[in-house]
Amino acid sequence: QVSEALHxxxxxxxxxLSLGQLAEAEGDENKAxxxxxxxxxxxxxxxxKARVYYRIADIYRKKGNFSQxxxxxxxxxxxxxxxxxxxxxxxxxxxxxxxxxxDTPFDKRAxxxxxxxxxxxxxxxxxxxxxxxxxxxxxxxxxxxxxxxVFQEGRNAGETIQIGCWIGENVRIPAM
Numbered sequence: 009q010v011s012e013a014l015h016x017x018x019x020x021x022x023x024x025l026s027l028g029q030l031a032e033a034e035g036d037e038n039k040a041x042x043x044x045x046x047x048x049x050x051x052x053x054x055x056x057k058a059r060v061y062y063r064i065a066d067i068y069r070k071k072g073n074f075s076q077x078x079x080x081x082x083x084x085x086x087x088x089x090x091x092x093x094x095x096x097x098x099x100x101x102x103x104x105x106x107x108x109x110x111d112t113p114f115d116k117r118a119x120x121x122x123x124x125x126x127x128x129x130x131x132x133x134x135x136x137x138x139x140x141x142x143x144x145x146x147x148x149x150x151x152x153x154x155x156x157x158v159f160q161e162g163r164n165a166g167e168t169i170q171i172g173c174w175i176g177e178n179v180r181i182p183a184m
Contacts, residue, residue: 021051025060037067048083058088065097074101075174092134096141099126102175103148109173114161118169120152122179155184 011030015023028043044064051057065080078101081094102123110116124145131141158165158181165183 019046019050021047021056021060024050028063032067037071041067054087058084058091061087062091062094065094069097069101074105077101078174090133092130092132092137092141095126095130095133096137096144099123099130099144099148102126103151105173105175106151109171109175111172114153114157114163115169115171117151117153117157118179118181119171119175120148121182122171122175122177124148124152125179153181158184 011023011027015027024043024047028040028047031037031043032040041064044060044067048057048060048064051060061080061084065077065084068074068077068080078098081098084091084094100123102119106116106119109119127141127144127148131138131145134141153161163181165181167181168178169181171177171179
């Protein structure tokens with residue numbers, strides 16, 4: 009209560025962050041989100057702002073709100089483009105959504121190409137996680153449609169597939 013009163017008198021990014029952490033520890037995610045968003049607005053240091061956006065995104069991801077989570081992971085990336093972990097989280101959410109996005113089994117599995125693309129971006133921007141990111145790329149590619157699947161579907165490399173649901177992106181069938 010004292011911290012909240014002090015924060016109301018002199019709001020700062022750090023005090024909002026601390027109050028957000030406290031609310032999160034107490035299990036009040038909605039209150040935590042309010043404070044984290046305020047902290048991000050007040051924060052002037054881009055690295056710290058990116059960390060706050062990442063934290064917000066994590067809360068939304070854990071709540072299953074992947075669309076909002078992706079929005080905040082993207083904000084973190086806009087603020088700090090080398091934050092490869094954010095790309096990995098987006099890739100992971102995409103792979104978790106495979107069965108919910110797409111009309112046919114082929115289109116659903118095509119989501120893995122998109123996940124692999126995001127994991128690949130993570131490896132490019134953040135050498136410290138490149139090994140894990142590259143393993144994720146190989147895993148996603150292994151679950152994506154293979155050359156024989158593309159042939160059986162009568163599809164061609166370079167063709168665009170629209171991924172529906174919350175993802176709302178396109179992916180191109182890669183040359184294999």
